[in-house]
Amino acid sequence: MSKVVVVDYGVGNVASVRRGFERLGAEVLLTGDAEKVAAADRVVLPGVGAFAPAMESLVKSGLDAALKAAAARGGRLLGLCLGYQLLFEESEEFGTTRGLGLLKGRVVGFPAGTRTPHVGWNRIVPAPRPEPALVLAGLPPESWVYFVHSFRPEGAEAADVAATTDYGGPFPSVAEKGNVWGCQFHPEKSSETGRQILRNFLGAA
């Protein structure tokens, strides 16, 4: 059975992420223990809410270093929603806050005139890459996923972008840089498409 560590750092509803993996038969360890996170082969960083307090919580508990250590060791990391945004270098949500810096780019608001939050089902369009992204394996070219967010990354390295979504213009909605993966949407709420993404994450490296 696949084992996955879901980082519990007091931010948002980690339970739905846990259930999403459990529905696939994975064994889920929900923990805020930095050592366990650092040693894991599959780590999920969930999160909803604001960037700054979330980052503060990661730093305070040493989880920021643990996540970086897990990634450096070759463990596969999956950031979801706010957890995805935290992978980038910084966010301009309510003042500038440094992120984990595992992905190049910064988190910004939507252009003026765009209705926020971006809530609902939208399309992910695979980005051209030399190698197909593992995170999107087995998905049809047109896939719909469920979003709830008010900020989005920009300035990502083109090679790291696995898919983009158009809402107030295209933005990187799925990233894959080696073993560091992230989704701006909620795969655990995205029906079969989301299940396929979670299965890909659990799958062989």
Add this chain to the structure above:
Amino acid sequence: MTVAVRVIPCLDIAGGRVVKGLRFENLRDAGDPVEAAARYEQEGADELTFLDITASHEERGTLVHLVERVASVLSIPFTVGGGVRKVEDAGALLAAGADRVTVNTAALADPSLLTRIAERYGSQCVVVAVDAKRVAGNGTTLFRIMSHGGRRATDRELEPWVAEATAAGAGEILLTSVDADGTKDGFDLEMLKAARRATSVPIVASGGAGRLHHFAPPVLEAGADAVLAASVFHDRIYSIGEVKRALAAAGVRVRPVLDPLAAAAFDSRGLVPVVVRDVRSGAVLMLAWANAEALEKTRSTGFSHFFSRSRNALWLKGETSGHVQRVVSISLDCDRDAVLYDVVADGPACHTGATTCFEAPGAPVVELAEAPAPRTIDLAPLFAIVAERLAQPEEGSYTNKLLEKGVGRIAQKVGEEGVETALAAVTAGDDELAGEIADLLYHVVVLMAARGLEPARVEGKLESRRGKRRDK
């Protein structure tokens, strides 16, 4: 707008069960919200809404337990409402796994409730349910806000209330026309337009859906972001897929439904073999052929359809004999070139009158070995006999005598047989123990019949316990 317009089935809940003419006849438990929810997701629903219709006026607490069960199976967002009066009520539903809560009557009394929930959990979690009714004003139509499940008129009007609720923190408006609800004559577009003028947050149109062409106008003409319906989906008048295809044909952006049957590999004649299995007994009933149209008809009607190679025509099983098969599920095999219908058969499968085509009189059979003794107990015949006695009492039947004496006496018998089984286990031989176990099982079945407890309830418990064990 690049976000898809959502199609939302609504499940009305009372006492933890789905009410309002739910006709998912093939479900093991037609009123189980969890099974209905899973089925709607599979059909392509974008979201589900659960409204506890008893919560508001019977002053009942909320549905936390049900929400937990739904959350454990569902992989699409869902909204829960009914009786949310405090921030804590909303918090309990969200913590149990709901994505959004709807607030109705309590927000009318105190709009700051919306603000407090939004501040704590984000406005995208807060849906204000607005029930409105047309009233004649001086020369114009007014939309009056109703409370208490649409039964009580308030002194509020639609546009100011929608604007106020939005300002207070509601992230979405679920607007139900009390007049149109249940009529199946279409949505109240004027009412939706009035609400649209008053807010920029998403509006869910509700009340009046009856025909396929009803679904696009709320979006195209009145700017709704989602369409919600209950009975057209429950009563299986339309599938989610049909509604989405109608919306797409009208130019509305929807998330298309993935069709699992599209993968079927038909042979050069356009046919695929179909094995038909009795879902209750597991017996193979027959083998026939289907083309794409037969599969589609089977799916849309819920009854077995095939393609006759001799008559070169589509046929509905039971069309002349009346022995139809209600289809519980359609499965493809590993290489997609064979189909399985799991059915509840209403009579024999075979034209000879035999239960299965493989037991027809004179059907050749070659026996190669003795069938092994069963490793389990088949209680189906026992349940069948007890059900029959219950429906048609028989003079001198021990079962009927027991049933007449009532639950108390039967419960006592179960206790006695339990003790006798326990005693036999430690003092008697195998034959006597088998006899006591048989008596115990028989009395348990009679007890269930007397209480009207559906076997599916017990099955469900066994299943959930198996699940729990797996977790450890």
